[in-house]
Amino acid sequence: MKLIDVPKAFATDEMCLAYLEAKRWPHGVRCPVCGAKEVSTINRKSKSKNVRAQLYQCLEKTCKSQFSATSGTIFHDSHLGLGKWFMAIALMIDAKKGMSALQLQRHLGINYRTAWYLAHRIREAMNEPDGLKLTGTVEIDETYLGGKHRGHKGKLKSKDVVLGIRQRGGPLKLVQIVDNKAGTLYDAVAKHVGTDAKHIVTDDAGAYNFRLTQFRNIPHSKIRHSRKEYVKGEVHTNTVESAFSLLKRAVIGTYHQLSIKHLQRYLNEFSYRFNRREALDMFEQTVSRMAGIGAMPYSKLVEQNAFTPFVRP
Numbered sequence: 001m002k003l004i005d006v007p008k009a010f011a012t013d014e015m016c017l018a019y020l021e022a023k024r025w026p027h028g029v030r031c032p033v034c035g036a037k038e039v040s041t042i043n044r045k046s047k048s049k050n051v052r053a054q055l056y057q058c059l060e061k062t063c064k065s066q067f068s069a070t071s072g073t074i075f076h077d078s079h080l081g082l083g084k085w086f087m088a089i090a091l092m093i094d095a096k097k098g099m100s101a102l103q104l105q106r107h108l109g110i111n112y113r114t115a116w117y118l119a120h121r122i123r124e125a126m127n128e129p130d131g132l133k134l135t136g137t138v139e140i141d142e143t144y145l146g147g148k149h150r151g152h153k154g155k156l157k158s159k160d161v162v163l164g165i166r167q168r169g170g171p172l173k174l175v176q177i178v179d180n181k182a183g184t185l186y187d188a189v190a191k192h193v194g195t196d197a198k199h200i201v202t203d204d205a206g207a208y209n210f211r212l213t214q215f216r217n218i219p220h221s222k223i224r225h226s227r228k229e230y231v232k233g234e235v236h237t238n239t240v241e242s243a244f245s246l247l248k249r250a251v252i253g254t255y256h257q258l259s260i261k262h263l264q265r266y267l268n269e270f271s272y273r274f275n276r277r278e279a280l281d282m283f284e285q286t287v288s289r290m291a292g293i294g295a296m297p298y299s300k301l302v303e304q305n306a307f308t309p310f311v312r313p
């Protein structure tokens with residue numbers, strides 16, 4: 001699905017519903033409440049823009065629920081037409097450096113709050129499930145996002161730490177962490193790197209010491225940035241640093257600033273798009289994911305610590 005194809009493919013609400021239905025129930029419609037396959041179709045015409053044109057009635061005697069393709073999904077109870085939802089998805093996955101809420105506001109002709117809420121609900125589908133472990137040759141490095149600060153001393157008062165873990169020739173994982181201490185770094189690495197990795201490459205920061213950890217038997221090479229050394233044969237962190245470069249361009253040129261509360265959500269979006277940059281079905285993947293996750297109320301999104309992985313000391 002290319003951006004230019006979206007207006008034609010989803011010109012009506014019925015076309016949008018049919019597409020979403022096929023992604024949600026590839027093997028036939030099922031009741032989202034009881035899972036029954038026996039359902040009947042209710043077609044209706046309404047003047048209200050907030051009522052779906054097509055409903056289903058569950059025929060299970062103990063259920064009898066009415067539902068649509070959006071029921072129980074992140075699209076549920078949205079006042080925004082599915083056509084605009086799909087256009088927003090296409091815009092966000094096509095934007096190499098991300099798409100700000102202000103840009104979505106202008107492109108879709110909606111207000112800023114709606115655009116911001118819409119973007120975060122799409123990001124909810126871009127969170128990779130836990131359990132994915134990186135293997136092979138794994139590069140690990142950290143970068144810092146936030147306000148202006150000169151030098152390293154005291155920079156954590158104005159900047160947030162992002163740990164980058166990238167498997168050469170494979171996926172990227174960006175993780176928001178509370179600080180750059182050895183224990184914090186190790187916990188994040190242990191969560192995302194498999195013990196069957198072949199080689200770990202980092203810079204020469206003292207915090208990267210795996211001798212007494214579960215990675216002690218994995219070869220660990222350090223490139224000495226402190227001595228202006230950046231490549232030594234196969235020992236370098238250039239591939240993860242190239243991802244950092246793109247991320248920082250996105251922050252500076254697209255978002256301008258990111259709140260710590262939602263930083264991990266932006267990192268998830270960036271990793272998701274980066275890891276699928278050559279996939280031809282990224283739009284289809286994203287819609288399928290959104291059809292499989294529950295609603296996200298606005299009140300939850302704006303809670304103080306709803307999505308922050310830690311509380312800033």
